[in-house]
Amino acid sequence: MKRRRIADRGVRVLFSVNAVLAAAVLLGILIFLLAYGIRAFIPAGAVDPEDPSTQPLTLGGFLFGASWNPDAYGQPEYGIVPLLLGSLITTVLALLIAIPMGIAGAVFIAERLRGGVRVAVKMAVELFAGFPSVVIGFFGLLVLGPALARVFNVPSGLNVLNASVLLALMSLPTIISVSDDALRVVPHSYREAAYALGASPWTTAIRVILPAARSGILAAVMLGFGRAVGETMAVLMVAGNAPIIPRSLFDPVRTITTTIAIELGESAFNSIHFFALFALGFILFLIALFTNLIAEALIRREKRSFTL
Amino acid sequence: MPEKISARGLNVAVHGSPVLRDISLSVMANEILAIIGPAHSGKTTFLRCINRLIENQPGFVRTGELLLDNRDVRQWDIDTLRRRVGMIFATPIPLPGTIFDNVAYGPRLKGVRNMRRLAEIVEKSLRAAFLWDEVKDRLFSSALRLSGGQQQRLCIARTLAVEPEVVMMDEPCSGLDPISTAQIEQAMRELKQSYTFILVTNNVKQAARVSDRTAFFLSGELVELGPTAQIFTAPRDKRTDDYVSGRIG
Numbered sequence: 345m346k347r348r349r350i351a352d353r354g355v356r357v358l359f360s361v362n363a364v365l366a367a368a369v370l371l372g373i374l375i376f377l378l379a380y381g382i383r384a385f386i387p388a389g390a391v392d393p394e395d396p397s398t399q400p401l402t403l404g405g406f407l408f409g410a411s412w413n414p415d416a417y418g419q420p421e422y423g424i425v426p427l428l429l430g431s432l433i434t435t436v437l438a439l440l441i442a443i444p445m446g447i448a449g450a451v452f453i454a455e456r457l458r459g460g461v462r463v464a465v466k467m468a469v470e471l472f473a474g475f476p477s478v479v480i481g482f483f484g485l486l487v488l489g490p491a492l493a494r495v496f497n498v499p500s501g502l503n504v505l506n507a508s509v510l511l512a513l514m515s516l517p518t519i520i521s522v523s524d525d526a527l528r529v530v531p532h533s534y535r536e537a538a539y540a541l542g543a544s545p546w547t548t549a550i551r552v553i554l555p556a557a558r559s560g561i562l563a564a565v566m567l568g569f570g571r572a573v574g575e576t577m578a579v580l581m582v583a584g585n586a587p588i589i590p591r592s593l594f595d596p597v598r599t600i601t602t603t604i605a606i607e608l609g610e611s612a613f614n615s616i617h618f619f620a621l622f623a624l625g626f627i628l629f630l631i632a633l634f635t636n637l638i639a640e641a642l643i644r645r646e647k648r649s650f651t652l
Numbered sequence: 653m654p655e656k657i658s659a660r661g662l663n664v665a666v667h668g669s670p671v672l673r674d675i676s677l678s679v680m681a682n683e684i685l686a687i688i689g690p691a692h693s694g695k696t697t698f699l700r701c702i703n704r705l706i707e708n709q710p711g712f713v714r715t716g717e718l719l720l721d722n723r724d725v726r727q728w729d730i731d732t733l734r735r736r737v738g739m740i741f742a743t744p745i746p747l748p749g750t751i752f753d754n755v756a757y758g759p760r761l762k763g764v765r766n767m768r769r770l771a772e773i774v775e776k777s778l779r780a781a782f783l784w785d786e787v788k789d790r791l792f793s794s795a796l797r798l799s800g801g802q803q804q805r806l807c808i809a810r811t812l813a814v815e816p817e818v819v820m821m822d823e824p825c826s827g828l829d830p831i832s833t834a835q836i837e838q839a840m841r842e843l844k845q846s847y848t849f850i851l852v853t854n855n856v857k858q859a860a861r862v863s864d865r866t867a868f869f870l871s872g873e874l875v876e877l878g879p880t881a882q883i884f885t886a887p888r889d890k891r892t893d894d895y896v897s898g899r900i901g
Contacts, residue, residue: 536705537745537807541758541814542734551757555748 374629381623384422384616396420401620412587412598414607414617422620424600424627426589431599431631433590434504434579435572438511442572443565445512446519447554450564453520454527455549466524473517481581484510489582498594500584505593507583511575515568522567526560527553559643566639570632576601600628656681656818656848657702660717664697667711671697673872674716679818684840684849686863686880688856690895693869695852699820702850703737704730720818735762738811742823744803746795747810751778751787754795754806758814773813781809782839801832808839812847819843820850825858837862856896860884868892 387400396419409423453465488509489501496505530553538548554561576599584596585606604621611617657679664672672694679685687695700706701718704725718725725733735758747754755774756764764770774791778784783805787798795806804824811819821840825833840849840862853859859866859880866883868875868891876883876892887893894900 531745533741533743533745534747536708537741537747538757539705539708540703540734540739540741541761541810542731543757543761544731547761552747558748 377622377626377629380619381626382619384619384623387616397616399616401616401623406620406623410589412603414611414620420617422616424624426587427598427600427603427624428627429589430583430587430597431573431601431628434507434511434583434597434599435569437504437508437593438515438572439565439569441509441512442515442519442568446516446564446568447523447561449516449520450523450527450561451549451554454524455545455553466521469517469520473521475514477514477575477578478581480510480514481578484578484582492594496594500594500596502582502584502596503594504583504590504597507579507597507599508593510578510582511572514575514578515571518571519564519568522564523557523561526557526564529560530556562639562642566635569635573631573635574601574628576605580605600624604628654681655679655719656721657850658717658719658722659698660719662698662701662716662718663714664694664701664706665713666709671872672701675874677867677874677877679848679850680865681817681848682844682846683864684844684851684862686859686866687850687852687869688854688859688866688895689869689875690900691854692871694872695869696822698869699739699822699850699852701725702818702820703734703739705739735814736816737818737820738814738816740804740807740811740819740821740824742826744800744807744827746798746803746806749795750792751795751798751806752791755809755813757810762814774809777809777813778806780812780839780843781805782835783809799832801828801835804828804832804836805839808836812843816847818848818850820852822852823854824851826854833858856884856898868895870895 384401384406385403387398391400392398401422406422406424408425409421410425411421411423412426413421449469453462453469457465484506485502488506491501492503492506493499493501534552534556535545535548538552539545543551579599580602583598583602585598585602586596587598587603588595590597604624607617608621611621655678659675659677662672662675663670675694675698687698689695697706701714702720702725706712706714720728720733720737728736747757752770752774755777756770759770759773764773775784775788778787783802786802787806795803798806804827808819808824825836828836837858840851843849851859851863863880865878866880867877868883868887868889870891876887876889878888883892884896887896891900
């Protein structure tokens with residue numbers, strides 16, 4: 345009896361320590377980003393009035409500045425608008441491609457495929473989710489880029505469109521796989537009820553099964569968004585990386601993640617530039633946090649209207 | 653009265669093991685036929701053969717005749733067949749969406765888009781299922797917020813909205829309280845004028861209360877079929893007597 349109680353307590357401690365640890369790591373990263381990022385605005389070292397590269401940034405200039413140019417000779421500029429827009433435009437375009445394809449693919453796998461074929465297709469999709477992004481970047485650089493340049497008759501295929509297509513490819517497996525799981529847990533009785541009313545399998549899938557799996561599919565889309573907005577390597581290889589606000593699908597684009605990857609190595613340690621990159625990381629963190637909160641709220645509202 | 657559905661020498665096997673053996677029976681138009689019998693006696697399978705839901709089951713083989721209006725169910729277009737023969741399941745299955753959406757589901761499938769027409773059908777169907785007064789003020793709230801008995805009546809309304817000729821009920825009251833059960837039985841008695849009912853039930857007393865004729869299934873065979881009063885007071889087969897008097901089951 346006593347031994348059981350000790351084991352019981354041991355397991356409880358083990359689980360709580362792990363839960364706390366996971367939360368603590370996340371909180372640690374947040375504090376670290378904030379502590380470093382804030383020094384771009386409130387410098388700890390000396391400010392040389394003669395040297396523009398040591399001038400602290402203003403929050404307004406950082407958030408609303410339309411130009412990112414840390415290496416400018418006279419006055420370096422740290423406006424994140426082009427980067428923020430770069431991240432959002434590529435991600436949104438990627439999702440515009442990936443959501444319809446992903447949901448359609450998931451419906452096909454969940455409703456039409458059976459047995460071994462289904463397992464094989466699902467496994468292939470999940471394998472693709474773990475594909476190294478640098479390899480996908482290669483594909484974009486060597487295959488998709490030249491193809492886009494030729495088809496659309498533009499000088500370079502390294503642009504918004506290329507990056508968005510690659511991001512779509514990379515978020516597709518996540519969207520398909522998670523949506524398929526959500527569709528599969530819809531009780532079989534829903535299908536029979538719809539069939540008994542004279543609905544065809546396809547109508548049932550679209551009118552009954554998809555709405556029933558709504559919250560799971562929303563979660564899949566949010567995960568896809570996370571994958572797309574956080575992706576660095578593939579985008580770095582194919583986006584052209586000019587920190588400008590793109591005017592068309594064929595302009596180069598620079599995202600938040602690629603900026604950090606490109607510039608962290610070449611910025612002087614503990615310089616304003618260095619800290620500004622951490623502030624950029626913090627913004628990325630906020631984007632992820634807010635999309636998750638919105639998704640969470642949507643799912644909760646959904647649950648309230650669809651259960652007791 | 654004309655024969656609505658008739659089975660002649662119907663055999664069904666799933667993966668080689670027989671589920672229904674040589675069933676021959678007829679369902680007359682505008683009657684309530686009860687099918688009683690212990691679990692695994694093939695009652696539900698019989699219903700699922702009629703609207704061909706059983707065809708989704710792998711390894712199923714059917715021989716013999718099963719006719720709706722003198723035409724084999726396999727020769728009917730499957731969507732038409734299922735619109736003419738509605739089915740209520742043992743557990744109420746509200747589809748995702750509002751009460752209105754649920755009832756309008758079938759008419760919308762048939763292509764009814766006009767909102768006024770839909771509203772008419774929804775009201776008529778909900779009234780027929782004795783649910784209208786309880787839900788008329790919240791037609792656009794989620795169907796899942798209804799109680800179990802209300803959900804089952806919603807499913808009846810949803811089936812009626814398709815305007816079927818035959819309504820099959822598979823133990824429709826097995827999960828319901830006595831009051832909800834009484835409401836559903838009342839609905840059946842009223843609707844008998846315009847529909848044909850097949851009521852599968854484990855509840856022998858329910859069969860006695862509402863049905864015109866009763867069939868007793870045991871291990872996939874039809875043991876006896878007769879007017880309900882006769883089945884319950886003077887059964888010809890000893891097994892029927894044992895079952896309705898509670899000695900087996």
